[in-house]
Amino acid sequence: MLFNSFNFFVIFPLIFAVYWVVPSKYQIVKKWVLIAVSYLLYLNWKPIYALILLFITGVTFAGGKILQDEVDGEKKKRKLICIIGAVLTLLPLVVFKYYNFVNESCIRLLEACGIHFMLPGLNWAVPIGISFYTFQALGYMWDVYYGKIKAENCFTDYVLFCSFFPQTASGPISRYSELMPQIKTPHPFNYKQGVDGLKILLWGVFLKVVIADRLGIYVGNVYSNYIYYSGLNCLVASIFYTIQIYCDFAGYSLMAVGIGKCLGFDLVNNFRRPYLATSITDFWRRWHISLTRWLTAYVYIPLGGNRCSKFRQYCNIMLTFLVSGIWHGANWTFVLWGIVHGLLQCVEKILGIAPKGKYYELVESKIWLKPIRIVVTFFLIAFAWIFFRVPSISDAFGMIVKIMTNQGGMFQFIDNTIPVFLSLALLVGSELTEEYLYKDNRHGLLDNKYTIVRWALYVSLLTFILMYGVLDSTQFIYVSF
Template sequence: MFFNSLTFAVFLPIVFVLYWFVFNKTKSSQNLLLILASYYFYSCWDWRFLFLLVFSTFLDYYTGIQIEKNHNKKIRKFWFWLSIAINLGLLGLFKYYNFFASSFATLLDDFGLKTSPFLLDVVLPVGISFYTFHGLSYVIDIYYKRIKAEYNFVDYSLFVSYFPLLVAGPIERATHLLPQVKLKRTFDYTKAKQGAYQFIWGLVKKVVVADTCATYANAIFDNYSSMNSWSLVLGAVYFSFQIYGDFSGYSDMALGMSKLFGMDLLRNFNYPYFSRDIAEFWRRWHISLSSWFRDYLYIPLGGSKGSKIRQVRNVFIIFVVSGFWHGANWTYLAWGCINALYFLPLLLLNKNRSNIEMVALQWDVASAKEMLHMVYTFALACLAWIFFRAKSITDAVLYLKRMFTQASFSSQYLSNERYNYELLGILLLFVVVEWNNRFKEEPLSGKNSWLKVALAIAAIIALGTYSDYKEFIYFQF
């Protein structure tokens, strides 16, 4: 069930009405309804994997209590590592087993040893990377005594399975969401209106920007061997806007609909394409994942302390793991390594914390320099996205080779192109709207909000009618 589907357009209002008008007496009844709605939502993908979600929920709930109850360090450590091992084991089994088995068999074949690896004939459970990280952060925080274990199974279950964030985040922390889950919510019209506006803006990003760009990005990447430089540059730019509109659009919809139920989720995107360097980009892109790796991997490894060699090691570990988190393909590892290389000069020159606040330009030389830095950072991101989007390392390298050697900048027509120049106009308008609203969480609130909402809905209907795409890119992770 996609957020941008007619089925969900029926599902969400029903849950909303039941939540505020039928199950609104107590916090427990509100939470129970949301759990039932979340389990139904998840079962619409594949009901068999619902048992995996319930098992993962019970595992971390039980081990969290055992870690808190026991004062013996060895027993605490046993339950801690048991939870870590099972969580990562299940994630590895479903997501990475076939990749490692096939890669190892290919390596043996290169040495003349023919093998027939045993591969699992299973699909990847949707959202497993996200709800696994929810549980892991919860158990880790209990082990290090940052939080107390949650004894109410219903409350903990909602924290893990809450349907707005279940399949593609943001990756929530128990310190942020559980306190909200444990309180009875009362209807707040202002908050609900803000949520509706943010949901609609997320839908604009998905339907108007991401799905439209997908038509051209897919056509160019699938036919890159016959494309000239200009077309390949456009392909990289189109995919950059596609993945941003797709994923940040999902996050906006998740945050918006959660406000409809009286709860706030962690912000996941903060206008990353207006970043002035790669370090700032990663503070603004997929914030919940970046901060998760920072708090639970980078800092425990030593972070930015110690020698430069150790700092470089930690940066590469973070980016390689981040790349591998996205999927079992060498292209994701390459993408992670490329971003680590981008980050390295900033680290060595101690400039990785230079740009903290959102850029505020004026008519002067310093602002012109910052604008050039933004364009440069966006170009670096586009080059890295080529590896993220390509089917293989070979395809990515050949794509880049043609982009820098087929120096023809004439327009090429693809058989399935629609309104190419109109799309460029849409993207330009989208950038202007985002730029003018970069200090806000979403652009539709404020003055003339009803007019802006009406125009947004009109754009969704106009382009959504002809959209060939429904799935969200990050559902595969």
């Protein structure tokens, strides 16, 4: 059941009421209400999804306990336990998400060598959210291994940590140290927190159904038949997809944060105005923040991070983005997307314009350069998104050739032009206002001190959602990852 579906908005008030009607002193009951809801939602998708989630929860809980018991034991033994736990945790992800990809790639490679060998493919759908909750559970076990935290003793609390329904489908990927204290601490209903949650939820729905889904119709038409469209159409579609994927994923993340707040939980914000980034390095500090910090903590730093030679640093960056690309999807297009981002970060380091670089402070001091850097970064990101969106590498280069040569074809613009551009203007105005006026308050515009301004915004958002929203429960892009 998706957050933008009619069914969810019918059921959530019931969840909200049942959860808060239970007194805070019966904390264990409140936890089991959330666990029951989380697993019922997974059972609603497919029963096997719930079993996989429970399996990963059990493996990492047991792994953490064993690692804690062996904290003073032999390093080799602890390392072996950690490896076994990681392999078992990653096994469902590898089988469901990557088996067919690896199988097909091997078949093609063998056929190119004149060898005909075929293994049967699997017709199983990728379990919703498996990449997200697998990384969250794996991060917990590795934190126990590295001694950053102590293993959890309460299985009920850990089950809720892994299955908390606002975040299991598409994140954010929470750290144990962030979410578990909130699970363990009784919290009475907080009216202000609940209202804040509804505001954030409203903004997330607007981003998803009005902007992302409306742009998605045009983007889908062009990308599916790009050979029939003009180069200008392909360029417009690529720019629109850049906006679509942000509004789609940020919309989900905001809904998750908003729902969490309504239930008394503060989840991490996954985005910080990424398209106002002045470099690719800056972009990854603003985009999918919970994944970026996970990859930094468990891939980049263990590889050596910045504590090594320049060449090793570049290799570490490339390997980290290779993992990021593979995590996003079982297709060579995602691998190439990750490589493009890795190369762009390496170029920034080589040129000395990355943070701590030779010319970084000089470039940062030139205020007049900032708008230019934002625009250049935006178009570099839009270029990389082409690989992310297309079904094959040949299609990606076909789109790029179309754009670069401006080859002819039919030209078509987006339907409902005026409401779409008004929505985009509201988005841009909101991003700029939050970036330069509110800064530390991600949702400052919704908390404007003037009542008339706040309510004008609420009414505008609701009007746009009801009049121009695509209200047919379109799936979130990142749910498929």
